[in-house]
Amino acid sequence: MFWLKSQPDRLIDYPEIARQQILIFNLKNMIKISLLKSIAICISMLATNSLFSQQEIIYQQNFDGNNGTFTNTILSAVTANNKWLSSSTDTQYGNYRHVWNFSNDAAGGNPNVMPISGRSLGMGFFNGNNPNVPNQPFRTWDGTTIPNPPFYTTRWAHVGISTVGYKNITVEFKWRCTGEVEAGKIYDYGTVNTSIDGGASWAMDQSGGQGGVTSEHGTFNGGLYYGNSGVQTAILTLPANRGNQANFRLAFRMVVDEGYGTGGGFIIDDIIVRGEKLLATSETVKSTIDAYKDGTDFVVKSPNKNILQVDVYDLSGKMTGSHKNNSKEVRINAISLAKGIYIVKAKLESGEELARKLRN
Incomplete structure (x- = not known):
């Protein structure tokens, strides 16, 4: 091994220098990788924000008063509560039953049964014909x-x-x-379903959630909600045919394998439904024209309607020419016009008048 004296009372070990160089190289690579990950995250966030920036909020619900008044009660299958209904509140044996209900009771301390934020909606398990809902969280069993x-x-x-x-x-x-998972099989879980015929038929969404093998319905690539005692946010992209529907319904569904309780019910909150606004019919067919200089000519074009007349004005408002036509393209010789900016006004067969500025 060779040693080099570089400073008084200091020896430099060449292998040590090599180790430092390797460390610096690895550090640079780590910084590059971290930077690339940050860029990827930013791109993903921008894409999500771009999607939301094109959308409007159609429906929003936090069960705490932003859209209707809720109390801690069972969700009825007959009488809508701010448009919400349950599929059933029937007892399943004796006075025992699974019911969807509203609760803001956070006294239980068990995260499996706690509301998410203020009041939430969830499926719990109760006994008695009149479960003590106002003073209970989303209990898992009796x-x-x-x-x-x-x-x-x-x-x-x-x-x-x-x-x-x-x-x-x-x-x-x-x-x-x-929920409940045993030996790789999912027994208790939530799903999100939608309908476009007022609830006569339902389709399960699989764009969010997790995949897995269920005890009753086979294997799913996504759309199952289980294994989470914390709070997570899901964002689902629905099929195209869910848009522009008067009878659209959104459902949160809980599946349990046994009639006497759950492994931890499906609890939801802070719902936001968004959509991108469709153009109105009048906006869809709204006319437009293109106007540009081609050589010595002013050219005015309409993609879908005939142009009946084009008038040319200078910036003082003086008409310098008028050209009648009945076609989708009009060419006007501008060689005799002075240099400057002109306004061309086209009258279409629909009666619309559209104007553009051109420089000669």
Whole structure:
């Protein structure tokens, strides 16, 4: 090994220099990788923001008064609560039942049953004909194992939202659902379903959530909500045919494998439905013209309607020429016009008059 004395009382080890150079090289690479990841995240955020910037909020609900008044009560299957309904509140055996209900009770301390923010909507398990909903969180079971309970339960909460006049519908919401997973099979979970015929038929969304193998309905690539006692935000992109629908309904559905409780119910909050506004018919067919200089000519074109007349004005408002026509393109010889800016006004067969500025 060779040593070099570079300073008084200091020896430099060549292998040590090499190690430092490797360390610096690795550090530079780490910075590059970190920078690339940051750029990728920024691009993703910009894409998401770009999508939202083109959309308008169609419906928003936090169950705390921003869109109707809610109290801690069972969601009825008959009488709508601010347009919300449940698929069923029937007892399943004795006085036991799974019900969708509203609750802001955070006294339980168990994250599996807690509301998300203020008041939330979730599916809990209750006994008695009049469950003590106002003073209970979204409880998972009654505490007593029932012999031979009914197997498999599914119930959902749903709301009608008109998407007429909108396309590219997205649904954003916060959720928690612990559910139950055993040996790789999912027994308790939530799903999001939509309908365009007022609830006569439903389609399960799979653009969000997680994939997995369920106990009753096979394998899904996405669309399952489970294994989360914290709070997550989901953003779903719905199929194109969910736009421009008067009878659109949005449902949050809970599936449990046993009739006497859940492994942690499907709890939702802070729902935002967005859509991109469709152009009105009048805007869709609104006429336009192109005007430009081609050699010594002013050229005026209309893509879909004949031009009946083109008038040319200087900036003082003086008409310098008028040209009658009945075609989609008009050429005007401007060689005799002085240098400057002119306004060409085209009258279309529809009666519309459109103007453009041209420089000679």
